[in-house]
Amino acid sequence: MGWKVIKQVLLYLLIMNLFILIFIVLIIILQNLLSNAIKYTSDKGKVTIKIFTDKDKFYITVGNNGKSIPEADKENIFKKLFRTSNAQEQDPDGNGLGLYLVSEIIKNESQVKLIIEHLKQKREVKIIQEIKRVSNN
Numbered sequence: 001m002g003w004k005v006i007k008q009v010l011l012y013l014l015i016m017n018l019f020i021l022i023f024i025v026l027i028i029i030l031q032n033l034l035s036n037a038i039k040y041t042s043d044k045g046k047v048t049i050k051i052f053t054d055k056d057k058f059y060i061t062v063g064n065n066g067k068s069i070p071e072a073d074k075e076n077i078f079k080k081l082f083r084t085s086n087a088q089e090q091d092p093d094g095n096g097l098g099l100y101l102v103s104e105i106i107k108n109e110s111q112v113k114l115i116i117e118h119l120k121q122k123r124e125v126k127i128i129q130e131i132k133r134v135s136n137n
Contacts, residue, residue, distance in 0.1 A: 025105055032098040033062040033125050039091055041066040048124075063124035069116065077116060078103035099125075 030049075037047045041064040048063045069077060073084040081096040088094075106114045106127065113128045 029102050029105060029127065030060070030062070032102050036098055037062050037064040037066075037125075039094075040064065040087065058129040060127040061124050066123065068123055074116070078114070 034047070034049065041047055046065050048061070050059070050061045050063075052059050067086050067090075069084055070086060073082075076082045077084070078099055079096075080100045082100070083094055083096040087096075102125075103114055106112045113126075115126045115128065117124045117126060
């Protein structure tokens with residue numbers, strides 16, 4: 001086997017490992033968001049997950065119709081070990097690391113945004129990734 005073939009195999013293995021790593025990170029993010037959505041939704045509540053594209057953006061949204069985040073807590077929601085007042089009441093054993101972990105992973109990606117929206121009777125966490133189009137020229 002020549003050096004050129006060895007380099008191609010190593011490059012292939014590196015690329016495959018990067019895809020696996022990206023997949024694992026995506027699973028960690030979704031697991032944390034879904035866990036929160038399920039935990040803070042009532043028994044007859046609704047949890048939604050949507051994955052879609054719109055123009056030059058890729059979206060992942062996780063939502064529920066549970067209690068909304070108190071206004072006073074919104075600015076701290078992504079801080080390490082922070083727990084909202086209603087989260088402390090509903091799940092006293094939580095540790096406040098879920099959304100912090102998600103935000104830290106996403107913070108390292110300059111093209112990704114993490115947004116929490118409060119809609120009528122519903123809360124959504126959105127992850128937005130801008131897609132860079134490759135021209136055919």
